[in-house]
Amino acid sequence: MDELPIGRRVAYWRGRRKMSQQVFADRLGKSKSWVDKVERGVRRLDKFSVLYEIADILQLDAQLLLGKAPERRTDGLTCIDEVEVEEIRSALERYDSMTSFFTATPEPPSLAEMAKSVSHAWLTYQYARYGVLTRALPKLLRDAQALDSTAGGDDARRAAHLLGQVYQIASSALRKLGEYELAWLAADRSMAVAQRADDPLLAGVATYRVGNALLALGRARAALEVNVSFANRIAPSGGRDATPDRLSVYGMLLLQGAMAAARMGDNNTVRDLVNGASEAADRLGGDDNRYWTSFGPTNLELHRAAAAVELGEGRQAVETHERQIMRREGFKALLPERRAHHMLDLARGFAQVGELDRAGEALVEGDRLAASEIRCRPIAHEVMSNVLRRTRGAPPAPIAELAEHMGVGI
Structure with a gap:
């Protein structure tokens, strides 16, 4: 520009x-x-x-x-700036598969190198190191696109699979950071690539990324329909197809559908979808991270609490946390993004029932677990602002200190 x-x-x-x-x-x-x-x-x-x-x-x-690049930030906690957004946008708008017909594509990394980079990017996301991830995403996207456009034979599907994962990582990170339209674009790209990868479960994970982006854009009904529709297509029958991978993807699709239904205020659909996911979690038998879903009995309870918050039932969310989540060893074993995300949902629940100090404490705990999940997300800023606005007198020192770090005025 x-x-x-x-x-x-x-x-x-x-x-x-x-x-x-x-x-x-x-x-x-x-x-x-x-x-x-x-x-x-x-x-x-x-x-x-x-x-x-x-x-x-x-x-x-x-x-x-003025057409000049702003001063780049170098600390490890920064979230995303306009330059990084435009670099990611530029990478998402590349069409290497088309231009490779006419011009030479830059030398891509090997499949092994790309697989290692993708695995590292997933872990960076699930450890909520969003600043590190967004700075790495443009190159990761370009490398994955270049590999996908040049791979042939048996390598083509593997390259498409890796590119699909990179698009999903980008979609998830961009949604967290408030770039919802770009998140939708990346998720949509992932669905298209999943068809070439010939992996219905990768397409299923891409589908709930699309659903997440649609929900962030305020299109709850579309998000509900896309998640439930694909869940029905891959529903395990109970035979050999009831693999841990399929159960994980199927269960997460139902949970994302439940979140969309909660946003619509449809309590009955929320209950039905969570119950369906609960059956899948029981059959899975424990918490896992297959297809990077973190699906299992513990994540199910986190979504049950989150859906209650979306329905405005903060007390139910708090009770789910105290009776079902904190007593699980599985919660401590979850990756930081999941645990910090839950603390943000819990803060919203406490705020809904007027327990503002506990809401602030939940934000502080989430910040301890994964600072970027609290300091970088627009919804966390809204919660902190709500807590400060409604608190009589000065807030407790840890909450005030976190608010200052977040840039939320007291």
């Missing part, structure tokens, strides 16, 4: 923030006509005070509006 006029950059980022010209003008204290002229280049934007005000409203570094 460096070559674009500044007005076009303003229009681009306004569109990314889903603001109409009128809403943007109102927040800026200008007329819609003024905004339109700036974006079309009819009116010059030459006052730095206005430029920085625009950047503040659009929630980005003013250097981006």
Whole structure:
């Protein structure tokens, strides 16, 4: 975007923030006509005070509006910045499988090297090291795409499988960090690649990534339908097909469908889907991480609590935590992202029943388990803001300190 006029950059980022010209003008204290002229280049934007005000409203570094790269952050906890978003977007918009017909594709890594990189990326995600992951994603995407476009014979399916996983990792991380449209694009790409990989379970995992992205975009019914539809297609019959892999993917599809139903306020569907997932978890026999799902009896209870929060039943979520989750050894064995995510859900539950100190304590515990899961997620910022706003007097020191680290004002 460096070559674009500044007005076009303003229009681009306004569109990314889903603001109409009128809403943007109102927040800026200008007329819609003024905004339109700036974006079309009819009116010059030459006052730095206005430029920085625009950047503040659009929630980005003013250097981006000037066509310059903002100062890159180097600490290990940073979440994602505009430069990283654009690099990931650029990698997602590559079509190596098409361009390889006309131009030479860069030398890709070997299948063994790619498999090692993908495994490391999954662990980076499940340890909630989002800053590290987002900086690695552009190269990982390009390498996986290059390998997929050049592999042939028996290697083609393996290369497609690895690319599908990279798209899923990207979708999951982008959704966590609030880049929902890119998360949907990456998940959709993963579904297409899964067909070439000839792996219905990979397609199933891609499906619930799509469902997650749709839910984040506010399309709960579509998320419910896509998860349940694919779950029905791969439902184990009870014979040889009831493998641990299939049970794990099937169970997670049902749980993601339950989350979508909860968002819609459909308590009956939530109950039916969770019960179906519970049967799959019982048949699985224990907690596992097959197909990177972390599915099992413990993760089932985490989703039961999360669904209760979505339904506005905070007390039920808290009771599920105290009676079913904290007593399980399996909870301590879960990877940090899962445990910290649950603490965020628990904080929401405590906030719903007015136990604000305990809500803040849950956020602090989640931060201890996996800081990026709390400090980087928009929903965590909303919860912390809610806790601070409703707390009488000064909040306890650990909560106030975490709020400061998160950049949430007291």
